[in-house]
Amino acid sequence: MRKSAGLTPARRWAVIGASALATLALVFVLAGAWALWSYSGPGPAAREGKATTVVLRKGAGLQEIASALDKAGVVGSRSLFLAAAQFTGAARELKAGEYRFTSRTSLGKVLDDIRNGRVVIHQITIPEGVTAQTVADILAASPVLTGVAPVPPEGSVLPETYQVQRGDDRAAVLQRMMQDHDELLALLWARRQPDLPIQTPDEAVILASVVEKETGVASERPRVAAVFTNRLRQGMRLESDPTVIYGVSRGRPLGRGLRASELAAISPYNTYLVGGLPPTPIANPGRESLAAVLDPPKTDELFFVADGSGGHVFAKTFEEHQQNVARWRKVEAARAAQAAAGKAAAKAR
Numbered sequence: 478m479r480k481s482a483g484l485t486p487a488r489r490w491a492v493i494g495a496s497a498l499a500t501l502a503l504v505f506v507l508a509g510a511w512a513l514w515s516y517s518g519p520g521p522a523a524r525e526g527k528a529t530t531v532v533l534r535k536g537a538g539l540q541e542i543a544s545a546l547d548k549a550g551v552v553g554s555r556s557l558f559l560a561a562a563q564f565t566g567a568a569r570e571l572k573a574g575e576y577r578f579t580s581r582t583s584l585g586k587v588l589d590d591i592r593n594g595r596v597v598i599h600q601i602t603i604p605e606g607v608t609a610q611t612v613a614d615i616l617a618a619s620p621v622l623t624g625v626a627p628v629p630p631e632g633s634v635l636p637e638t639y640q641v642q643r644g645d646d647r648a649a650v651l652q653r654m655m656q657d658h659d660e661l662l663a664l665l666w667a668r669r670q671p672d673l674p675i676q677t678p679d680e681a682v683i684l685a686s687v688v689e690k691e692t693g694v695a696s697e698r699p700r701v702a703a704v705f706t707n708r709l710r711q712g713m714r715l716e717s718d719p720t721v722i723y724g725v726s727r728g729r730p731l732g733r734g735l736r737a738s739e740l741a742a743i744s745p746y747n748t749y750l751v752g753g754l755p756p757t758p759i760a761n762p763g764r765e766s767l768a769a770v771l772d773p774p775k776t777d778e779l780f781f782v783a784d785g786s787g788g789h790v791f792a793k794t795f796e797e798h799q800q801n802v803a804r805w806r807k808v809e810a811a812r813a814a815q816a817a818a819g820k821a822a823a824k825a826r
Contacts, residue, residue: 516561516585523580524550530597532643535573542571542591551578551587558584567592575621575643598640603654605636605763606689608728612654612761616647626651632682632758634658662767669771674709675754683754684709684770685762690719691781694788695765702769703776704791713779715748723759783808 523529531549533542539562547555562568567588574596578587599621603612613628619641626647634651635658641650666678675681688702705715718735724746725731725739740747746755780798781789785808792798 517583519581520578520583520587521550521553521581523578526580528577528579530575530577532575533571533573533591535644537573539568539571546587551582552584558588561585561588572596573644596642598642600638601641601650602638603634603636603761605766606686606760607636608760609634610727612651616651619647621645622647622650624648629655632686632761634761635661636761636763658761661764665767665771670773673771674706675770680754681767681770682762683758685766686758686760687715687717687720687748687755688769689762689766690760691717692789697788698765699769699772699774700776700778700791701781701789702766703773704778704781706770706773707776707779709753711779712752714750714752715754717748720746720748720755720759723755728759 529549529551531545531551533545537545539559543552543555543558543562546552546558552558561584562571565588571591572594574594576590576595577597578590599619601615601619601622603615607615609629609631612634613626616622616626621643622641622645624646629651634654637654637657639650639654662678662682666681669681675684684702684705687705688698691701692698705717708715721735721739721744722728722731724742724744725735740749743750745751746759748755776791777793778791780792780795780801782792782798782801782805784790784801785805790801790804792801
């Protein structure tokens with residue numbers, strides 16, 4: 478039998494080299510798979526609840542950001558985050574702000590969110606009909622805003638829900654609210670009805686603020702605006718309780734009805750005694766009220782009074798209005814009697 482020939486030295490080294498290359502390739506494949514899994518796979522579980530919030534301060538560098546994320550448990554490895562940020566080119570594009578990461582968010586998603594500034598959005602709501610002081614109080618009470626905002630001029634803010642970010646300046650947010658008001662008013666003024674009994678945009682805001690405070694029923698605002706427009710055209714006084722209240726308390730709720738002495742007191746806001754519009758807005762009117770006074774429906778109505786259900790009943794003549802007032806007085810009397818009976822029953826217990 479013939480013996481198999483042994484491998485020559487050259488062949489032996491070729492086999493060893495091929496084996497080493499195969500091992501190195503396997504190492505690279507495994508390392509690549511690990512890196513891909515570390516980058517795209519699930520991240521750490523949130524330590525509390527379903528998400529983790531992290532605030533990255535303005536001016537924070539890459540090292541500080543990595544440390545903050547690692548400390549909060551958002552990433553599993555500070556070093557891996559640094560490497561990924563450098564490798565992807567995101568290191569110089571990371572943005573400050575407040576971020577919320579759901580449990581097990583991947584490293585890649587964390588990096589992508591911070592790179593693209595997908596910060597937490599908060600909301601500040603300014604209700605329709607609030608006063609300027611209330612606007613300032615709402616801004617001051619927000620825990621996510623910074624700085625100080627002054628009390629704006631009455632009627633200069635557009636009531637809306639505004640999106641803000643943690644760290645936004647209160648004065649800058651207020652300026653945005655005032656700018657939105659100015660832009661809307663300019664648009665509505667340009668489209669206004671001809672021959673309205675108001676001469677300037679400022680007068681439109683004043684009348685709209687009265688409409689806003691007269692009714693909480695949105696569908697009634699055009700009709701209320703029409704009544705006041707008709708009264709102004711005929712030289713009648715507005716006779717609006719909310720204007721008198723503003724003169725008494727600057728719009729703060731009285732917690733009671735107006736007193737006869739307050740209705741008889743001379744004040745530029747007492748539209749029972751003074752003709753025309755009050756000297757300033759009495760609140761911040763919303764979109765619908767501004768639109769209503771600049772494009773009121775055509776009616777002959779001159780009066781309205783509460784109907785007992787939250788709305789109003791309207792009338793063209795004083796006689797009809799008096800009948801409506803009488804009905805309202807009966808509703809008031811019945812409610813007062815019911816309240817008194819309830820108190821008496823409570824005492825009897």
